[in-house]
Amino acid sequence: MKQETMGQMEQTGKWWQQAVVYQIYPRSFQDSDGDGIGDLQGIISRIDYLKKLGITAIWLSPVYKSPNDDNGYDISDYQAIMDEFGTMVDMDLLIEKAAAAGIRLIMDLVVNHTSDEHRWFIESSSSKESPYRDYYIWRDPVAGEEPNGLRSIFSGSAWQLDEASGQYYLHLFSKKQPDLNWENPQVRKEIYDMMNFWLDKGIGGFRMDVIDLIGKQPDKGLTDNGPKLHDYLQEMNRASFGSHDVMTVGETWGATPEIAKMYSDPARQELSMIFQFEHVTLDQQEGKEKWDLKPLAIAQLKEVLSKWQTSLGDQGWNSLFWNNHDLPRIISRWGNDQKYREQSGKMFAILLHMMKGTPYIYQGEEIGMTNRPVQTIEEVQDIESINMYHERRAAGFSEEDIMVSINTKGRDNARTPMQWDSSENAGFTKGTPWLPVNDNYLEVNVERALADPTSIFYTYQKLIQLRKEHPLIVWGEYELIDTDKQVFAYYRRYKGEKWLVAANMSDEPQELELREKAKEVIISNNSALSLHSDKVILQPYDAFVVRV
Numbered sequence: 001m002k003q004e005t006m007g008q009m010e011q012t013g014k015w016w017q018q019a020v021v022y023q024i025y026p027r028s029f030q031d032s033d034g035d036g037i038g039d040l041q042g043i044i045s046r047i048d049y050l051k052k053l054g055i056t057a058i059w060l061s062p063v064y065k066s067p068n069d070d071n072g073y074d075i076s077d078y079q080a081i082m083d084e085f086g087t088m089v090d091m092d093l094l095i096e097k098a099a100a101a102g103i104r105l106i107m108d109l110v111v112n113h114t115s116d117e118h119r120w121f122i123e124s125s126s127s128k129e130s131p132y133r134d135y136y137i138w139r140d141p142v143a144g145e146e147p148n149g150l151r152s153i154f155s156g157s158a159w160q161l162d163e164a165s166g167q168y169y170l171h172l173f174s175k176k177q178p179d180l181n182w183e184n185p186q187v188r189k190e191i192y193d194m195m196n197f198w199l200d201k202g203i204g205g206f207r208m209d210v211i212d213l214i215g216k217q218p219d220k221g222l223t224d225n226g227p228k229l230h231d232y233l234q235e236m237n238r239a240s241f242g243s244h245d246v247m248t249v250g251e252t253w254g255a256t257p258e259i260a261k262m263y264s265d266p267a268r269q270e271l272s273m274i275f276q277f278e279h280v281t282l283d284q285q286e287g288k289e290k291w292d293l294k295p296l297a298i299a300q301l302k303e304v305l306s307k308w309q310t311s312l313g314d315q316g317w318n319s320l321f322w323n324n325h326d327l328p329r330i331i332s333r334w335g336n337d338q339k340y341r342e343q344s345g346k347m348f349a350i351l352l353h354m355m356k357g358t359p360y361i362y363q364g365e366e367i368g369m370t371n372r373p374v375q376t377i378e379e380v381q382d383i384e385s386i387n388m389y390h391e392r393r394a395a396g397f398s399e400e401d402i403m404v405s406i407n408t409k410g411r412d413n414a415r416t417p418m419q420w421d422s423s424e425n426a427g428f429t430k431g432t433p434w435l436p437v438n439d440n441y442l443e444v445n446v447e448r449a450l451a452d453p454t455s456i457f458y459t460y461q462k463l464i465q466l467r468k469e470h471p472l473i474v475w476g477e478y479e480l481i482d483t484d485k486q487v488f489a490y491y492r493r494y495k496g497e498k499w500l501v502a503a504n505m506s507d508e509p510q511e512l513e514l515r516e517k518a519k520e521v522i523i524s525n526n527s528a529l530s531l532h533s534d535k536v537i538l539q540p541y542d543a544f545v546v547r548v
């Protein structure tokens with residue numbers, strides 16, 4: 001992008017281009033009433049902590065009424081709060097208290113599907129003649145079987161037979177998550193009205209769950225990026241959030257930079273940004289499932305992230321993340337969660353937070369939480385892992401291989417309770433936690449992190465602060481530096497200023513040639529780092545940022 005365009009963008013900059021978002025998975029964040037499940041009052045009690053970290057927005061995973069087949073991603077009432085989490089009064093209070101701390105609340109919008117316990121689906125399945133029948137996707141059997149071979153993302157067929165009517169309904173996730181029929185204008189209107197209900201409460205925007213699926217054409221076997229997807233998003237923008245100063249971020253697993261521009265080019269009036277997932281699929285075998293593992297090639301990571309950094313220009317905006325509630329913990333995944341837990345945690349933070357885009361921190365990432373290994377399937381709660389286990393066992397995979405996949409990629413890894421202190425259950429609950437706390441909580445917890453000025457927490461805090469102070473981080477141009485494959489290094493340039501960011505992504509020392517003199521260290525995770533000669537030795541997982 002040219003300097004002039006950048007200047008322009010900065011002038012017209014939106015709050016969300018300068019925000020750092022913190023994702024809360026409410027079930028696992030903080031319990032206030034001893035039922036072992038996190039809740040809204042628990043979140044309210046931790047707002048001061050989030051303020052101290054410096055984040056300016058929260059993405060709240062679903063808190064709506066739900067039978068919890070998929071931990072709240074199966075919604076039975078969009079305008080009511082899940083019993084375990086509290087009430088609408090608590091929700092209003094959370095919005096208010098967060099606002100008072102300068103934090104906006106981004107709600108999770110799950111409108112590809114509802115729960116099968118949603119009023120619409122109960123009506124829809126009551127009879128073929130119901131006015132709600134067409135809210136969902138019903139099809140007759142073909143030759144006495146499923147209408148076609150579409151598969152659920154949670155294993156098995158995506159079609160479920162309804163004995164009473166003899167028809168099948170579509171569910172791209174669990175059979176308790178029937179897909180809504182977006183071709184029905186009445187469905188779309190109900191959704192926009194519901195969005196306006198939330199916008200009127202003063203929320204900061206929406207994170208849109210699997211939004212790339214809403215234009216599906218199931219009869220053609222087409223699920224993502226369907227032909228009407230962008231028409232729907234433009235209509236949604238006009239009918240709801242377009243007139244509010246909010247941010248929207250779409251979850252779009254199959255997005256390429258070209259597709260990303262369709263969503264987030266400001267001229268198209270769709271979304272603020274999307275989550276692209278190309279980098280988090282690099283340790284998965286080509287054309288296979290996420291469970292089919294292969295080692296990460298750092299060269300590929302550099303290539304993919306750099307491509308995203310440079311290709312959107314002013315026709316889009318990146319979101320930056322390593323973690324969320326569906327992904328394993330980054331330190332366990334591509335770092336070292338034993339000897340170099342702290343050092344690799346800080347390295348990932350520096351590497352990502354110096355990039356261009358809006359960074360997202362997933363709860364616990366800021367204290368270096370790690371995966372929690374399990375021995376048997378009985379210890380697993382996540383529906384995706386459980387369904388995969390049964391499907392693969394039946395297909396002849398070994399128990400051992402499946403458990404390796406689950407321990408590497410299973411979603412429970414990121415969902416263990418937040419580790420607050422060294423008291424029982426890490427201060428998460430006074431009851432029995434719905435999912436066990438990671439055994440390492442005595443070492444890894446917020447209380448300890450806050451007491452140690454060299455902890456990962458303070459690296460995150462400083463990175464957030466730097467972003468607030470330096471337009472270079474928000475707006476600067478990005479350029480990858482060609483280095484040895486284990487070192488990820490890039491420049492950021494803005495209005496005559498130039499920063500060098502470098503990270504050793506390995507367990508071994510690495511050498512980096514310094515082409516320019518380092519004028520000032522902006523941040524580093526190694527206080528002994530020497531930048532005086534033209535060669536820098538980066539110890540395992542060292543990372544630094546210097547002005548050159």
Ligand code: NOJ
Nearest residue numbers: 070073110173209210326
């Ligand atoms: C994506 C969400 O992030 C995930 O947790 C959920 O299971 C699916 N969408 C279905 O809603």
